[in-house]
Amino acid sequence: MSARALARVPRAAWLCALVAGLSAAGWSILTPAFQAPDELDHYAYVELLAEHGDPPVSRDEVQGPEEVAALTGLDYLQVRHQPRDHTISSRAQQQALEADVASVRERHLVNNSRAAGVAASEPPLYYALETIPYRLAGSVLGRLPLMRLLSAFMAALTALFAFLFVREALPSVGWAWIVGGLGVALAPLLGFISGSVNPESLLYAVSAALFYCLARGFRRGLTPRLALAIGALIAVGLATKLNFIGLLPGALLGLLLLGARAARSSRRSALGSLALACAVAAAPVALYAGLNALSRHRTLGIVSAALASARLPAAELSYIWQLYLPRLPGMASDFPGLFTARQLWFDGYVGLYGWFDTTFPGWVYEAALLPAAAIAALCARELILRRAALRRRAGELIVYALMAAGVMALVGAASYKSFPARSAEFAEARYLLPMLPLLAALLALAARGAGRRWGPAAGASIVVLFLAHDIFSQLLVVSRFYG
């Protein structure tokens, strides 16, 4: 973004970014070190990049000596998955932790494992960025908070682009934009994940920016500059986390539709824009494939292996369907006793923190259905009232729906690999957060659905609800780890 473009960003968008950044910073303080999903593996990846200059080559769960000293001193294994066990609680434990970490540093022990657990298969962009705060502090205990702050900054970008997406997608009622922007900024799951070391924080920001650029294209037309931005975002997304692949079909369809529209006025310019976007988007993939070819590895690394085994038998399609939606007649029951949409996704969004071991009392999930149903009803009302406008924008809506479906199908296909030993390994609401801009739009629609007089009051109530959700989620984490 140029300085002029930045100056045109509304103050409300910056405020949304501020709220999201501050909230994620709060989460980064309250979540104990490494008690967020896979944070120890993500830290190990950054450590390898910073210390050796190379990404990991092994998915083994082997951490560096300093990280091991910290995990031991923090009673990591005693606390993880044990919701009745709290973090260290005495001065003596703190002193032992500091002494053990210092001892490893004094002996200059290094991590020779080249392993980073589940993070090993991820692209390096986020981890490369995290080497900057990593180098600013001396020990693992000092580095982790700084690395988490970089993730919190990415939460701010996510909220900023979510606001801008709503502004482009729903331009007619300006007061509702803030409802969507603040709804995303205050989403506790965004704060929790972006308050830890996790490449999903960058994935959310890139996805939100991509949604914004596509919405801008649908509203204002495809320009070479916008095509370049979309291509660059796809490239950054692919270099951030493999989950981004789920957004690709929708994003490419969006580019095609925008190109077709632009071709009505200038075919040459439209083709040029499309070619530019595709070339920029494909650049990192081509570079990666080229490096692998030169080093005689699989052309697309581990993705090649996944593609080789990729098939969608009827059983897998049925599984993916049931992972999100009620079972249809004729389908084998893959989730007996489980209402997936409610229990996996809704409850997972409402409150599942730490290593999936930190939950609210059961009544909270029941109570949360009430405001969720009210928001859904208001949103449905607005969509029905505006159905004529929806029909006119069918192409754009199909693009967003395909982006969402792509992410959901990717998560489903990944979970199916471990089924039935694990019924839904990757059924974690955080994997759906690349669709946060759509949540922002739905919240803005819900506020509008309350009508001209009561809409702003409904919008204020929605934001207060999200604020309360954020506050009490943080208190839940405090009670679980420090109570």
Added chain:
Amino acid sequence: MREARVALAAGLVLIAVALAAVLLHSPAAVAGSNGVAAEDPLGQILTRSRVCQSGEALPAGTSALVVSLSAFHGPAVSAEALSGASVLTRGRQGSNWSGRTVTIPLRPLARAVRDATICLAFSPGHEAVVPFGQPASPTLAAGVGGSPLPGRMRAEYLKAGDRSWWSLASAVAYHVGLGRAAGGAWAAILAIALGVAVTAAAAGALAAELR
């Protein structure tokens, strides 16, 4: 847009009231346990099964049972505490719990009971549940459908605590400060300050935009 400001103010007041209620609430406290360490996996329990363990001492006031069971997406668990054939108390935890323990809220027990039997029944599901505990002789071990497991499961009994979160606040703030490079209560104070700043910025933005 006066209605929006009223809704915002009312919402903030409600949050403050709820915060006060939470701070005055007492967290559950451990009333006792069966002394078994959750060291070893005791095989796998398929869902739709019923597992029972005798020789349990339930303290007076018990209002929740914590059992060392491991699952990724755990099935719904129904628990009963029995004395002979009579049910002392029962409760249920819904499905989709995760981790190495499951907490099942129970109807509070008026008096202590020695030599009770706890029974857990699991709803249908694909994932097996793994109990954790210590090896024990078949007569003392937990049993599934009449067949003994290789040991006893760890069980912990919770009751309503007598100290409110407010009275525990300084200890909690101290604990928040541990496990980081520069330990101290500053961490808790900073987290509270960030929460206040988030609330102020969100309320300010909302009030300005919904004018």
